Amino acid sequence: EPLAESEAPQARNSALGEDALWHILYSLGRDNAHPDKHKCYWGLVLAVRDRMLEKWASVQRQYYENDDKRLYYLSLEFLPGKFLRENLLSLGLESEAHTFLRKYSFSLDQIMDVECEPGLGNGGLGRLASCYMDSMATLGLPAFGYGIRYSYGLFRQEIRNGRQVEMPDNWLHEGNHWLIPRPHGLYPIRFYGTVHEWQDDDGTLRHDWRGGDIVMAMANDMYVPGYRNGHVNCIRLWEARPHKEFVLSSFNAGDYIGSVQEKIKDENISMVLYPSDDAPEGKTLRLKQQYFFVAATMRDLVRRFKKLNKPWDQLPEKNVVQLNETHPSIAIPELMRILLDEELICWEDSWFICQKLFAYTNHTILPEALETWPVELMERLLPRHMQIIYEINRRFLEDVRLHFRDEPDLPSRVSLISDGPEKVVRMSHLAIVGSFSINGVSALHTQILRDRVFHDFIRIFPDRFNNKTNGITPRRWLRQCNVSLSWLLSEHLGCDWVTDLDQLERIRELADDEEFRHDWEQCRLTNKKRLADHIEKRNGITVNPHSIFDVQAKRFHEYKRQLLNVLHIISLYNHLRKNPEVMMQPRTFIFGGKAAPSYWMAKDIIYLINCVARRINSDPHTRNVLKVIFLANYNISLSQLLVPATDVSEQISTAGYEASGTGNMKFALNGALTIGTRDGANIEIGERVGQDNIYLFGLCEQEVLDMRNRGYDPWELYKNDGELREVLDMINSDEFTPGNPTAFSGIFNSLLSGGDRFMVLADYRAYAETHQRIAHEFGDRELWIRKSILNTAGMGFFSSDRAVREYMDDIWGVKPDV
Numbered sequence: 019e020p021l022a023e024s025e026a027p028q029a030r031n032s033a034l035g036e037d038a039l040w041h042i043l044y045s046l047g048r049d050n051a052h053p054d055k056h057k058c059y060w061g062l063v064l065a066v067r068d069r070m071l072e073k074w075a076s077v078q079r080q081y082y083e084n085d086d087k088r089l090y091y092l093s094l095e096f097l098p099g100k101f102l103r104e105n106l107l108s109l110g111l112e113s114e115a116h117t118f119l120r121k122y123s124f125s126l127d128q129i130m131d132v133e134c135e136p137g138l139g140n141g142g143l144g145r146l147a148s149c150y151m152d153s154m155a156t157l158g159l160p161a162f163g164y165g166i167r168y169s170y171g172l173f174r175q176e177i178r179n180g181r182q183v184e185m186p187d188n189w190l191h192e193g194n195h196w197l198i199p200r201p202h203g204l205y206p207i208r209f210y211g212t213v214h215e216w217q218d219d220d221g222t223l224r225h226d227w228r229g230g231d232i233v234m235a236m237a238n239d240m241y242v243p244g245y246r247n248g249h250v251n252c253i254r255l256w257e258a259r260p261h262k263e264f265v266l267s268s269f270n271a272g273d274y275i276g277s278v279q280e281k282i283k284d285e286n287i288s289m290v291l292y293p294s295d296d297a298p299e300g301k302t303l304r305l306k307q308q309y310f311f312v313a314a315t316m317r318d319l320v321r322r323f324k325k326l327n328k329p330w331d332q333l334p335e336k337n338v339v340q341l342n343e344t345h346p347s348i349a350i351p352e353l354m355r356i357l358l359d360e361e362l363i364c365w366e367d368s369w370f371i372c373q374k375l376f377a378y379t380n381h382t383i384l385p386e387a388l389e390t391w392p393v394e395l396m397e398r399l400l401p402r403h404m405q406i407i408y409e410i411n412r413r414f415l416e417d418v419r420l421h422f423r424d425e426p427d428l429p430s431r432v433s434l435i436s437d438g439p440e441k442v443v444r445m446s447h448l449a450i451v452g453s454f455s456i457n458g459v460s461a462l463h464t465q466i467l468r469d470r471v472f473h474d475f476i477r478i479f480p481d482r483f484n485n486k487t488n489g490i491t492p493r494r495w496l497r498q499c500n501v502s503l504s505w506l507l508s509e510h511l512g513c514d515w516v517t518d519l520d521q522l523e524r525i526r527e528l529a530d531d532e533e534f535r536h537d538w539e540q541c542r543l544t545n546k547k548r549l550a551d552h553i554e555k556r557n558g559i560t561v562n563p564h565s566i567f568d569v570q571a572k573r574f575h576e577y578k579r580q581l582l583n584v585l586h587i588i589s590l591y592n593h594l595r596k597n598p599e600v601m602m603q604p605r606t607f608i609f610g611g612k613a614a615p616s617y618w619m620a621k622d623i624i625y626l627i628n629c630v631a632r633r634i635n636s637d638p639h640t641r642n643v644l645k646v647i648f649l650a651n652y653n654i655s656l657s658q659l660l661v662p663a664t665d666v667s668e669q670i671s672t673a674g675y676e677a678s679g680t681g682n683m684k685f686a687l688n689g690a691l692t693i694g695t696r697d698g699a700n701i702e703i704g705e706r707v708g709q710d711n712i713y714l715f716g717l718c719e720q721e722v723l724d725m726r727n728r729g730y731d732p733w734e735l736y737k738n739d740g741e742l743r744e745v746l747d748m749i750n751s752d753e754f755t756p757g758n759p760t761a762f763s764g765i766f767n768s769l770l771s772g773g774d775r776f777m778v779l780a781d782y783r784a785y786a787e788t789h790q791r792i793a794h795e796f797g798d799r800e801l802w803i804r805k806s807i808l809n810t811a812g813m814g815f816f817s818s819d820r821a822v823r824e825y826m827d828d829i830w831g832v833k834p835d836v
């Protein structure tokens with residue numbers, strides 16, 4: 019076997035299967051005589067978990083013994099995907115599991131159907147956190163992930179009559195043994211209340227936050243094993259629990275129901291993930307979530323630090339906190355509050371400690387996605403934190419005035435608090451001022467932060483800004499999701515590529531080897547057939563596995579421009595109907611993705627795609643060459659099926675809007691060719707795989723700005739491009755919605771009268787021409803497979819191991835625990 023498992027150090031001596039049977043009886047209380055697939059699954063989970071926990075315990079001990087500096091990764095979202103296969107792989111237990119399952123005639127695939135996927139994130143940001151947790155464990159870092167144990171993850175998407183319908187994701191309803199609750203040692207977390215001032219013996223003014231409501235934070239731990247290195251880290255997810263079982267006063271007053279309702283209210287905090295991945299909703303509950311998990315996390319950090327008996331100024335020498343977006347940035351005033359009010363440390367020293375502890379990653383430049391909170395809300399919910407934010411701001415602006423005397427408007431531009439009809443706290447400004455490092459997630463994105471979004475801060479804190487181009491874990495996104503290609507790679511490279519992805523460079527020369535190209539194509543075909551079977555089952559549509567599988571799978575957003583894709587599909591359809599004799603490369607266009615429930619435009623675009631699909635798939639004249647598939651409920655598991663089966667990866671955001679993208683990396687790593695704009699990490703992918711092996715098209719970021727400044731008029735394009743006009747007129751008629759000509763007038767208007775904010779029409783022609791080139795080159799099998807191989811070969815840089823190493827060396831200053 020090319021991927022030897024013997025390298026993995028094993029703690030347990032008994033066979034995995036024996037332990038699974040033992041657990042079925044003694045932990046689950048079920049008869050283990052003839053276990054069905056559910057019992058086999060649960061038994062295996064517990065047997066695997068035992069092995070992980072042993073390693074985890076010894077690794078934790080080691081952290082204390084070696085006095086390691088610890089990394090805290092704070093994120094409101096994690097998207098780990100299913101665990102069993104990943105953990106078996108990391109722990110080197112796959113073949114033992116197969117042996118056990120074979121006895122009962124199950125495959126691991128069948129067993130995996132039983133597992134439900136934790137959807138504790140929206141998309142890119144949450145998945146990035148999980149890729150990084152995997153790399154941190156594989157590199158052996160003393161790292162701790164922190165987040166919320168939402169009772170309901172991201173909604174399940176159903177498509178009914180072509181429209182998205184949201185269903186609750188009750189992912190814990192059968193219990194989940196990957197998550198270990200820790201009901202002892204809960205932390206009380208305060209909300210509301212008042213701030214009392216008092217003078218200590220030296221006459222210093224002190225503050226004390228009292229009263230208000232208390233909610234308890236309970237830890238639930240999820241474990242992350244490194245790849246065959248005996249290392250196990252943990253992601254601690256906080257769950258809200260009631261402070262007291264019953265509010266006694268109302269209980270005694272006979273209000274039994276009222277007291278139970280109080281208890282339920284507290285649990286609301288960790289009930290549900292907010293399903294929007296841009297325009298943050300200014301809801302109190304969301305701010306409560308943020309503070310709740312941050313406060314509990316900082317308690318953990320401080321508790322562990324105190325055990326070391328070191329002076330407080332060493333806190334940043336022994337710890338570093340990475341903030342995933344501004345969502346956890348309330349951690350900065352929370353630590354200030356602990357140091358000032360509880361530890362009675364002076365302002366200057368407290369602030370010095372804070373600024374050396376925190377680092378902030380920005381993931382978005384969409385102005386509507388920059389997080390702000392009304393001062394009025396903060397003052398009520400977190401009165402002491404609001405005072406601290408005012409004081410941070412006062413001192414900061416005083417400094418700015420001193421250093422930039424000739425720029426009188428600078429202070430108001432960089433202020434943590436913005437004046438407007440409603441005063442708000444700008445969380446990104448808080449995160450910048452309170453952190454020693456601020457990073458973007460691709461070269462272009464960081465450049466935009468420097469030039470535009472945070473331009474004023476670059477001059478104030480020139481050394482804080484840096485770039486860390488995103489990465490993805492090759493364990494899940496190649497080794498696990500693409501078994502056939504992994505075997506082929508290991509046959510030629512050995513198996514080190516799994517933890518040293520630069521090794522993939524060595525297949526570059528094999529692109530000239532005809533036999534290798536043949537094997538490569540066979541792997542791809544196997545994956546495409548597997549996806550075709552899935553589509554047949556799910557959508558009842560037969561697709562040709564030899565057609566181009568063209569995939570756009572990501573959240574629905576106007577800036578990601580699924581619209582551009584569907585406009586082009588309609589024009590292909592028109593072309594085919596008008597020229598029935600023309601030979602066309604068969605194509606299958608596949609979409610997947612969710613829209614935020616309140617994002618009407620995005621939901622209309624989903625509806626449009628489904629209406630166009632219904633029409634095209636049922637047209638006997640075109641159905642052999644053109645298919646459109648919408649796969650419902652896109653999630654990590656579905657992504658693992660799509661990624662290895664994709665020929666053409668659609669990465670077509672308006673230049674300057676996609677901070678990085680990580681889906682783009684997954685597809686290219688698995689040998690897909692990218693059709694993409696010069697946006698986010700696409701640019702860097704082009705540099706690595708070679709410009710001949712990527713299809714970049716359209717306006718670049720500067721051209722988008724210039725065109726806007728010159729005055730861009732989408733009506734001009736409508737008038738001058740007959741093919742495009744025909745497509746737009748079809749959308750603006752009842753062509754795809756018989757009897758209802760206004761179904762898509764919102765879309766039509768946003769593209770024309772609305773000014774086409776995301777320049778869909780401006781990029782249309784270049785996009786269509788690029789697709790023509792792709793169809794042509796796909797027909798040249800040798801050429802295409804060569805390009806496919808060169809994509810995989812060039813993607814080593816985008817391993818999250820590389821990204822995490824850069825964070826480790828440039829920002830965190832933590833070292834692998836060996």
Ligand code: 26Q
Nearest residue numbers: 142143292294295298299381676677678679680
């Ligand atoms: C905030 C407040 C209230 C409700 C929701 C939110 C919220 C939630 C999620 C705001 C933003 C997000 C997520 C942003 C995100 O996923 N950004 C993506 O991050 C990826 C990893 O860096 C990048 O690759 C993507 O380009 C970027 O869009």
